Amino acid sequence: MTRVVLDQLCKTYSGAHGAAVSQLDLTLDSGTMTALLGPSGCGKTTTMKMIAGLLDPTGGDIRFDDRSILRDAPEARGAVMVFQDHLLFPYLTVAGNVGFGLKMRSVAPDEIAHRVGEMLEKVQLPGLGQRMPGALSGGQQRRVALARALIIKPDVLLLDEPLSNLDAHLRMDMRDLIRSLQAETGITTLVVTHDQEDAVVLADRVALMLDGQLRQVGPPRMFFRRPVDEATARFFGGRNFIPGTCRCGVFDCALGPLQLPQGARTGPGRVTFRPEALRLAASGNGRNTVRATVTEITYLGTQTRLRLMSNGTEVEALVPPTDADGLKHGAQTLIHLPVPALWVID
Amino acid sequence: MIGGDGIWARWFRTLTCLFLLVWLSLPMVPLAIWSFAHGWFFPDILPQEWTLEAWRHALSDKSGVLDALWLTVGIALAATALSILIGVPAGRALGMHRFRGKAVVEIMIMAPIIVPGIAVVLGLHSVFIWMGLTNTVSGVILVHLIPTLPYVILVMAGVFANHDPAFEAQARSLGASAFQTFRCVTLPAILPGIIVGALFAFLVSWSQYILTLIIGGGRVATLPLVLFNFATSGRNDLTGAIGMLYILPGLLILLITARQLSGCAGAVGGLGRV
Numbered sequence: 001m002t003r004v005v006l007d008q009l010c011k012t013y014s015g016a017h018g019a020a021v022s023q024l025d026l027t028l029d030s031g032t033m034t035a036l037l038g039p040s041g042c043g044k045t046t047t048m049k050m051i052a053g054l055l056d057p058t059g060g061d062i063r064f065d066d067r068s069i070l071r072d073a074p075e076a077r078g079a080v081m082v083f084q085d086h087l088l089f090p091y092l093t094v095a096g097n098v099g100f101g102l103k104m105r106s107v108a109p110d111e112i113a114h115r116v117g118e119m120l121e122k123v124q125l126p127g128l129g130q131r132m133p134g135a136l137s138g139g140q141q142r143r144v145a146l147a148r149a150l151i152i153k154p155d156v157l158l159l160d161e162p163l164s165n166l167d168a169h170l171r172m173d174m175r176d177l178i179r180s181l182q183a184e185t186g187i188t189t190l191v192v193t194h195d196q197e198d199a200v201v202l203a204d205r206v207a208l209m210l211d212g213q214l215r216q217v218g219p220p221r222m223f224f225r226r227p228v229d230e231a232t233a234r235f236f237g238g239r240n241f242i243p244g245t246c247r248c249g250v251f252d253c254a255l256g257p258l259q260l261p262q263g264a265r266t267g268p269g270r271v272t273f274r275p276e277a278l279r280l281a282a283s284g285n286g287r288n289t290v291r292a293t294v295t296e297i298t299y300l301g302t303q304t305r306l307r308l309m310s311n312g313t314e315v316e317a318l319v320p321p322t323d324a325d326g327l328k329h330g331a332q333t334l335i336h337l338p339v340p341a342l343w344v345i346d
Numbered sequence: 347m348i349g350g351d352g353i354w355a356r357w358f359r360t361l362t363c364l365f366l367l368v369w370l371s372l373p374m375v376p377l378a379i380w381s382f383a384h385g386w387f388f389p390d391i392l393p394q395e396w397t398l399e400a401w402r403h404a405l406s407d408k409s410g411v412l413d414a415l416w417l418t419v420g421i422a423l424a425a426t427a428l429s430i431l432i433g434v435p436a437g438r439a440l441g442m443h444r445f446r447g448k449a450v451v452e453i454m455i456m457a458p459i460i461v462p463g464i465a466v467v468l469g470l471h472s473v474f475i476w477m478g479l480t481n482t483v484s485g486v487i488l489v490h491l492i493p494t495l496p497y498v499i500l501v502m503a504g505v506f507a508n509h510d511p512a513f514e515a516q517a518r519s520l521g522a523s524a525f526q527t528f529r530c531v532t533l534p535a536i537l538p539g540i541i542v543g544a545l546f547a548f549l550v551s552w553s554q555y556i557l558t559l560i561i562g563g564g565r566v567a568t569l570p571l572v573l574f575n576f577a578t579s580g581r582n583d584l585t586g587a588i589g590m591l592y593i594l595p596g597l598l599i600l601l602i603t604a605r606q607l608s609g610c611a612g613a614v615g616g617l618g619r620v
Binding site for chain 1: 517
């Protein structure tokens with residue numbers, strides 16, 4: 001069990017103007033899984049490589065259990081990185097790949113064979129030890145790469161985009177496998193991903209990184225309910241940002257006065273709510289219920305997306321398709337904004 | 347033409363193949379015949395009398411041919427080893443890194459292949475005299491590096507251009523030391539290239555004449571020098587026998603590696619990618 005602390009971590013590549021990672025503060029609690037989330041080029045893989053010891057930071061410190069590991073060689077850190085391209089050694093068998101780390105540690109061949117067999121079962125690839133990596137499917141190669149990292153029982157596991165380029169159902173299986181193996185081993189794990197759904201499903205805590213800076217860190221639901229700013233909200237699918245002013249728990253905006261949950265900030269700002277939080281209402285008596293005109297209906301399969309116009313302000317909603325059955329373009333409807341779903345940002 | 351598998355295309359390919367085979371092997375036939383001939387005069391198609399005399403003389407101690415053979419093998423092996431030692435890191439730098447003046451360095455490395463050896467070696471001669479390297483085996487080994495290194499560097503640059511350094515990072519992360527990473531990850535990946543480069547280096551060193559003659563001052567008598575002596579003195583039978591000895595390593599290497607070479611097309615193909 002290892003607690004990882006990134007302290008004011010910085011990285012500027014030579015020749016680049018602007019830092020790839022700037023003053024990053026992040027703590028990975030012992031035994032938890034944290035997702036470092038962000039669009040490509042935001043500095044998340046750079047951060048991971050610095051933890052793994054494959055890149056030197058230009059500033060700041062990395063500590064494992066309060067001990068700085070910056071001077072340790074990559075192989076001495078106890079942190080194993082699994083690369084996005086899985087990088088199985090092509091001239092070694094699957095068993096040779098999985099046992100690689102043990103062989104480097106001079107473990108006896110008998111024990112390597114035994115532990116490789118066990119590990120291959122854990123990743124649901126029993127009996128494939130003698131295959132060559134090229135003979136495996138993409139999903140199987142991923143699992144071999146995961147087994148190769150887990151077999152050496154690292155203190156810290158670093159997974160770089162472990163779910164990219166997988167089919168939908170393989171992706172689900174792989175998510176479950178990563179979750180269950182992490183829970184079973186209790187290894188402090190950092191997952192780098194650009195996909196907010198993967199981050200939310202996998203991680204205990206999510207750290208959103210945009211342009212080399214950490215925007216928000218917290219449990220996944222915070223990003224949906226309580227985003228810190230518009231960029232964060234948009235990254236998680238937020239669409240509605242309506243300017244106005246908040247006084248005494250009531251937000252005055254084009255939609256009329258809206259009741260806010262406790263803890264919302266006061267003063268000028270924008271109210272935000274998720275498209276799927278919005279409800280179509282039957283009667284106009286409730287709080288936070290406004291009249292709107294349907295301007296666009298798009299059937300998405302599991303949901304129907306509505307664009308609505310209310311008092312010159314556009315609102316986007318995702319509703320169950322059955323709720324939208326009776327609606328037509330130009331229809332009048334009542335929409336309800338539940339109090340807990342509202343939040344105010346700058 | 348892609349997928350040109352028409353009957354004419356196939357015939358053309360077979361004919362070209364045969365033509366090349368005959369073209370390449372025909373000159374060796376008279377050489378082989380001469381080595382067993384006891385005189386061979388026009389207009390005889392084959393010699394009247396056959397003998398092993400030339401071979402007996404060539405393989406005897408007093409002719410010095412065997413000494414020359416071992417000396418040539420030694421020099422070629424040493425030049426090959428040094429070329430690999432220098433050429434692998436150089437090829438890695440050229441294949442994997444961008445740096446200022448890379449194009450100039452590439453041209454400089456190619457230069458010994460383009461510039462005639464005799465021009466290079468005449469200039470070098472005075473330097474070697476000054477350094478006391480003329481007339482010595484080590485001087486000859488050093489001067490052989492001039493033509494052998496470019497081949498090794500070019501092959502290795504191609505190999506490293508296709509080599510993903512992330513494999514090495516992955517190995518380090520999995521707990522391999524820098525040395526273990528080289529031995530267990532880098533070396534297996536580049537070994538086909540090293541073998542190809544070493545074969546080139548060996549054969550290029552093996553066939554050096556002018557460099558050996560000038561730097562060795564005639565004291566370092568490698569097989570090509572001995573061969574040329576006999577050829578110019580009109581002993582066609584001995585020339586034939588030594589000539590057969592001289593092409594031996596090339597044939598041997600070809601036989602041993604033909605399968606591996608075609609199997610590791612990546613390494614050979616790397617040459618075209620530089």
